[in-house]
Amino acid sequence: MHRYRLLYVLAALFALLPGPARAQAADGATLFQRNCAGCHGPNREGTSLGPPLSPATYRYGGTRGDIERIIRRGIPSQGMPAFGGTLGEAEINALADFLPTRATTPEEEAPPQPRQSDPVPGVVETLDYAVRAEVFVDGLQTVWSMAFIDRDTALVVERAGRLRVVRNGVLDPRPVAGTPQVYSSSHRWNQGGLLDVALDPDYARNGWIYLSYSHALNPGAPEEEIRAMTRVVRGRIRDHAWVDEEVVFQADESSYDAHAWHYSGRLLFDSTGHLIMPVGDRGTPERARDPADPAGKMHRMRGDGTPAGHPFGREGVLPTIYSIGHRNAQGLALDPETGRIWATEHGPRGGDELNVIRAGGDYGWPVVTYGINYDGNEITPHTRAKGVEQPRHYWRPSIATAGLAFYRGDEFPLWNGKLLVGTLGRRELRLLTLDGDRVLHEEVIFRSPGRIYEPVVGPDGAIYLCTDDPGQIIRLTAAAQRRI
Incomplete structure (x- = not known):
């Protein structure tokens, strides 16, 4: 019982951490898997709910500022929700830092990884x-x-x-x-x-x-x-x-x-x-x-x-x-x-x-x-x-x-x-x-x-x-x- 109480206390303390500490505790990659992978795929490859995330596929601007703005405000016309009310500033910044931008050179960008599928035939x-x-x-x-x-x-x-x-x-x-x-x-x-x-x-x-x-x-x-x-x-x-x-x-x-x-x-x-x-x-x-x-x-x-x-x-x-x-x-x-x-x-x-x-x-x-x-x-x-x-x-x-x-x-x-x-x-x-x-x-x-x-x-x-x-x-x- 004491162990479970300790877990609840730690969770409450995590929620009270200032933005930078929370961003460090949950880095951009973790934030992406938690908030974005369900629609955009675990490797940014895209799914039926969301497009791949790569400078080659961005449709609404690809600078870091564009990415940060889209995370915060969403794209309502495309069904993309706004995360400004659920993510803190430090978390939005960490997520924007994680995603590739158009300013990234081709050598620096890690392209979305292709899906792994079984061979046919x-x-x-x-x-x-x-x-x-x-x-x-x-x-x-x-x-x-x-x-x-x-x-x-x-x-x-x-x-x-x-x-x-x-x-x-x-x-x-x-x-x-x-x-x-x-x-x-x-x-x-x-x-x-x-x-x-x-x-x-x-x-x-x-x-x-x-x-x-x-x-x-x-x-x-x-x-x-x-x-x-x-x-x-x-x-x-x-x-x-x-x-x-x-x-x-x-x-x-x-x-x-x-x-x-x-x-x-x-x-x-x-x-x-x-x-x-x-x-x-x-x-x-x-x-x-x-x-x-x-x-x-x-x-x-x-x-x-x-x-x-x-x-x-x-x-x-x-x-x-x-x-x-x-x-x-x-x-x-x-x-x-x-x-x-x-x-x-x-x-x-x-x-x-x-x-x-x-x-x-x-x-x-x-x-x-x-x-x-x-x-x-x-x-x-x-x-x-x-x-x-x-x-x-x-x-x-x-x-x-x-x-x-x-x-x-x-x-x-x-x-x-x-x-x-x-x-x-x-x-x-x-x-x-x-x-x-x-x-x-x-x-x-x-x-x-x-x-x-x-x-x-x-x-x-x-x-x-x-x-x-x-x-x-x-x-x-x-x-x-x-x-x-």
Whole structure:
């Protein structure tokens, strides 16, 4: 007990240190890892949230004064928070001293270190298998999702709005004609576009294909005035064209928003054949708790869009709402053994979550979270609250969770029943071993050259990774089993 009291006293004394002493105690490199690496990468190489930091890539001036000013004031138009309220002057100076400036000569500047990724083609060692990686399909742009029609045919979604067909490992050069117009902002943090594709559980009989995307009310307006929201349609493909389109989910126009992020939009059919679809908070956290607002919710409906029961059982709640308090769910997976729905939730700075979705559940955002704001400020002091579901697992710092899949197949039999989690910031495929609702073990099994938007288990048991930068699909198979 005395040891813990001493730690609290030391922490309090550290907070009272004058600026120079604090800067010495936490130097520029430490400050960078603590405040900046989550968006700009641990080696300043850049991530999906922030650009690389190098004189060759600076867009808003590259002198030391520019860097100091940007740290202090931020760049609101680009989503860069101001740190003037959370860092002291000495800390800002130490951070500005750490970052390279345009005044630095090429010989003096240490360039951002390239990411370390596993070779493609190549073989990677994991605890259970030697895993072979190869390019399945190349020449795509920001692949967000994929769905197999049969063993030889798959549908692939590109964020820009193209629905593609792959047959026997060959990409049809023609996008499917007539798919809905999607809205994709030019903002560097744009998360809109064609988001997901899913097949009806009775596809063999009815041919329905479901698409989710960001839909603009006024697509011809100046970009800063365009209001958009997540939308779902279904249709069929006939003669390589999208036909018979029907709107399955469209929110009221009052809920459309000008933010370029937090659409969510993953599609999953549950064990009863109902469609589950999350909508993100659209960048306004308080919307996640408003029962009359579709944002920040998990929705459940029949295939034609009609509500499928009302777990909240009270007036004023939208009839499709299945759970509330979601920030930006990026992955959905159905446990084939139990029928439970699992979801990954993209947190703020820290606080990525893995949840089991329960009918009528409250998942807490933004009154409960394990994360903080990007500028270091506290969102809430609470990580638990009465009536709020706890995540089954969370990541702090963030790994930028994306798609999610349960492994079922013959290619990797030791992985049956385990969860595959794709990540954006770290570009890793992670394997989670479960015991009921608990995560027992986590292993990075592949480091991708591009961000992994979704892992998909194919009919052949191979694992397919939808990536961008480069836009391709990577296929993982077992080269050898390491243990019995």
